[in-house]
Amino acid sequence: MDPRPSLIDKRVKNVRRVIAVAAGKGGVGKSSVASMLALELSKRGYKVGLMDLDFYGPSAHVILGARGIQPSEDKGIVPPEVSGIKFMSIVYYAGDSPCPIRGIDVSNSIIELLTITRWGDLDFLVLDMPPGFGDSTLDVIRLLKKTEFVVVYTPSKVVIETVEKLVKMLKENKVSILGLVENMKTRGSDSAKRELKDFGIPFLGSIWLDKGFENSTGSPEKLLKTHFIKDIRSIIPKLKARKVR
């Protein structure tokens, strides 16, 4: 019998909200939204944790410019802080090397990390989800029952197709969905928004395509001055806990 799952709930007992930023699809800005959300919440004085669950393409450390840090050991592992955010990522252990592992190993790694990481008291734990809805997503649903999902999409046919699948799957599993965030908005097409409305999920807001964003990644100070963060600010008030099932 695997002893680990039974501890995971206790590990997030003093975490008020667990918010997973997901899409099903890659490249829509999950990591960007998750990192910026954590950054803004932390700046506002909340106690915030951020966990990068994309083991193939971990990105949050690149966006936040978190280099040369490592967790400390104290009855488990204690995440180091980046701009006030308690930050966990597989990069502490795999470095910059590719980690070519199968789903079963991804699952085991996530369970191990959730078992040994001591988040302590947090207002928000933000999860940066990988694309797809395989082992990582299924384990979050199975093991972190208090997770609420923020679903990111971009106005594109192939993206909508996949995001719809994620939403169907979350609803079926009776997982809380906080709402939808449109990313990389440009003038014109609102058709995607219309199509997704049918799901009866709150629309949390749009983040415009921000040409200055790429050059700000790696520097929290610069990130806090982008248009992107302004859009995040208008989304935060809408993150009130609300269960959509």
Next chain:
Amino acid sequence: MDPRPSLIDKRVKNVRRVIAVAAGKGGVGKSSVASMLALELSKRGYKVGLMDLDFYGPSAHVILGARGIQPSEDKGIVPPEVSGIKFMSIVYYAGDSPCPIRGIDVSNSIIELLTITRWGDLDFLVLDMPPGFGDSTLDVIRLLKKTEFVVVYTPSKVVIETVEKLVKMLKENKVSILGLVENMKTRGSDSAKRELKDFGIPFLGSIWLDKGFENSTGSPEKLLKTHFIKDIRSIIPKLKARKVR
């Protein structure tokens, strides 16, 4: 003992080239490049197959507008044609529903599809790879030894970070890499290209960010009139078999 792997090599015996379009990262345009490449090669009179290996976010059928088709059965399954392309996808069996399966099941599905699909004689079989380098990528490397990779990237830090990992991993496994394709190019940043040059992998060309692309998806005729396809045309001559190890 699993009897399936032993048949897979024979299934592609009469396929001259197997080209996997991959990135490690999601959203860089793997499916777009794979679909457009297959479309242009088919238009030029080559015998072409296209296999969508992204089981969470299958996209090629959306891009090519392949709806309402199904394989036929004849000593296995025979892929139906879309614009002259023999096309295989999990959507034939999972429909539009989410397929929330773990890596082990993805692996089993891919092995099954590769075992029963009769491609016949082909000049090119294009594989549309999922993000990550988990079960699907590892199975392609393990079971389809003749696969040559085309690695797609976009000029972005988080993308480069992941693409580098994929390239390292492919090189280590002595997998052939045909070269790099830059996608969604905009004026300005050539820095990514410079950074990736260190790998000693041929640069196959750039595909410019094409604002008309999204509205052409779903219609092969429209796709054949995009700027995107023009960029694909200038890449094709560089796809000469060349093993980079």
Next chain:
Amino acid sequence: MHEWALAEAVISSLSEITRKKGLRKIKGAYILLGEMQNIDRKVFRFAVRELTKNKKPFDGFTLNIKNEKTTLKCRSCGNEWTFSFSSKMPEDYLEAIHFIPEVSHVYIKCPKCGSRDFEIVKGRGVWIKSVKGVR
């Protein structure tokens, strides 16, 4: 009838074993057919006969087929249950599972808790259990 392809896989695999182990003759094989895939035995046997015809090492080859019941196990609640094709499922769902047993995750839920996160413990598809050969 894609059973032919699965029979082909079995024969290809047995030929490979014959070569690798340096067998002169392959007298028989014991095959498990998982109920989930609902493989037509008659067609499967017919294909094996055709595929081994006039192939020297398969002279006098006998095929032993055993039906393997399907066990599914829920990762969410631990519940174990069986699946059989007699279930009242639309024809095209059963057809899809016949081709790719894993798409069962689209059509089947844990009868106890409703989760689709289940393991196909056994009875998935074709498996070579043992081979009898002569060196």
Next chain:
Amino acid sequence: MHEWALAEAVISSLSEITRKKGLRKIKGAYILLGEMQNIDRKVFRFAVRELTKNKKPFDGFTLNIKNEKTTLKCRSCGNEWTFSFSSKMPEDYLEAIHFIPEVSHVYIKCPKCGSRDFEIVKGRGVWIKSVKGVR
């Protein structure tokens, strides 16, 4: 010393079993410690003692620990081999594997064919093999 966290998981799990099975007392448990994770037994035992102290159902609890050798199996060539911490690997690689055994895929290759696509067949980490309780 993150061994404490793993001991906590074991005790939390045993407490859960005690509750679910309606046990009055939990007399002992048989734990496998996989070699891959190189868990410090002394620290682990100490943590278990501290965590069960003054906990009623754990009165007189004895811990039986068995070392489980690590077996790795290559998916590419089928080769099986073992892994032990005595290997000549840089300290920080071993440290990383100690925390997350799966990152071994970054640092270990199949000694026969060089592939990193291997299965951790056994000897990964902490496993509760059996529990002895009184109803």
